[in-house]
Amino acid sequence: MPQLTRGILIAIEGIDGSGKSTLAKNLSLSLEQQGFNTTLTKEPGDSQLGKEIRTLVQTQNIPISGHAQYLLFAADRAQHLSERIIPALKENKIILCDRLADSSLAYQGYGNGLDLEMIKSVNKWSMQGIPIDLTVFVHVPVEIALERCGKRGALSPYEKKEFLHKVADGFEELYKNRTDVIIVDGTESPENLNKQVCSAIEQWIKNKNLLS
Numbered sequence: 028m029p030q031l032t033r034g035i036l037i038a039i040e041g042i043d044g045s046g047k048s049t050l051a052k053n054l055s056l057s058l059e060q061q062g063f064n065t066t067l068t069k070e071p072g073d074s075q076l077g078k079e080i081r082t083l084v085q086t087q088n089i090p091i092s093g094h095a096q097y098l099l100f101a102a103d104r105a106q107h108l109s110e111r112i113i114p115a116l117k118e119n120k121i122i123l124c125d126r127l128a129d130s131s132l133a134y135q136g137y138g139n140g141l142d143l144e145m146i147k148s149v150n151k152w153s154m155q156g157i158p159i160d161l162t163v164f165v166h167v168p169v170e171i172a173l174e175r176c177g178k179r180g181a182l183s184p185y186e187k188k189e190f191l192h193k194v195a196d197g198f199e200e201l202y203k204n205r206t207d208v209i210i211v212d213g214t215e216s217p218e219n220l221n222k223q224v225c226s227a228i229e230q231w232i233k234n235k236n237l238l239s
């Protein structure tokens with residue numbers, strides 16, 4: 028059984044319908060099969076507080092300003108860190124997060140026009156300064172992602188073409204020239220994506236000498 032010398036924090040990012048949740052679940056299963064201990068989490072909504080916040084931001088049936096909306100995501104993130112991520116890091120697990128801080132930069136920053144520097148600094152604070160080791164960016168054209176979202180059910184307030192184009196461009200901008208980001212083509216089959224990312228994660232662990 029491979030034993031890690033420390034926990035590893037992995038974020039899975041992409042626009043709505045890109046296949047993040049599917050990939051996160053598959054990765055968790057495959058890495059567990061390789062003998063790693065994993066924790067699967069998501070934003071927003073992976074704590075009791077987070078579920079309340081998720082309902083508020085998803086239904087949007089009360090007025091929420093852009094600034095307030097971002098702070099709700101940040102509050103969800105702070106709770107996610109305290110309740111889920113920090114305990115799992117202490118247990119030397121691989122934590123697979125279906126969205127994390129970069130979603131706020133892409134959606135509230137590039138999508139809604141909030142100040143990027145402000146978001147970066149509040150993100151850092153809500154994450155208690157804990158760095159993300161690796162990010163997996165699932166790249167899918169907006170039209171394909173929206174088609175998938177439509178099949179899944181009623182579209183959420185975020186799932187609009189023009190808005191998602193801004194978000195998608197934001198992710199591209201954030202992830203250009205980055206060595207800590209694995210970019211995959213989300214139009215490939217779930218099985219291929221899982222294989223590719225799983226071996227990239229295992230290789231990264233070896234390169235960093237994180238096996239005891």
Ligand code: ADP
Binds near residue numbers: 041175178213215216
């Ligand atoms: P996200 O978490 O990014 O919103 P999901 O994993 O929920 O995306 O996937 C959205 C929809 O697309 C689901 O119906 C899912 O079954 C389907 N899907 C996921 N990954 C793929 C893929 N690689 N190819 C085709 N369809 C996919």
Ligand code: TYD
Binds near residue numbers: 126
């Ligand atoms: P969810 O259903 O979890 O996403 P997906 O459709 O990708 O499975 O919905 C979360 C929504 O919240 C999604 O549209 C992105 C948005 N969001 C932000 O706008 N900012 C954030 O910081 C986070 C974490 C999510």
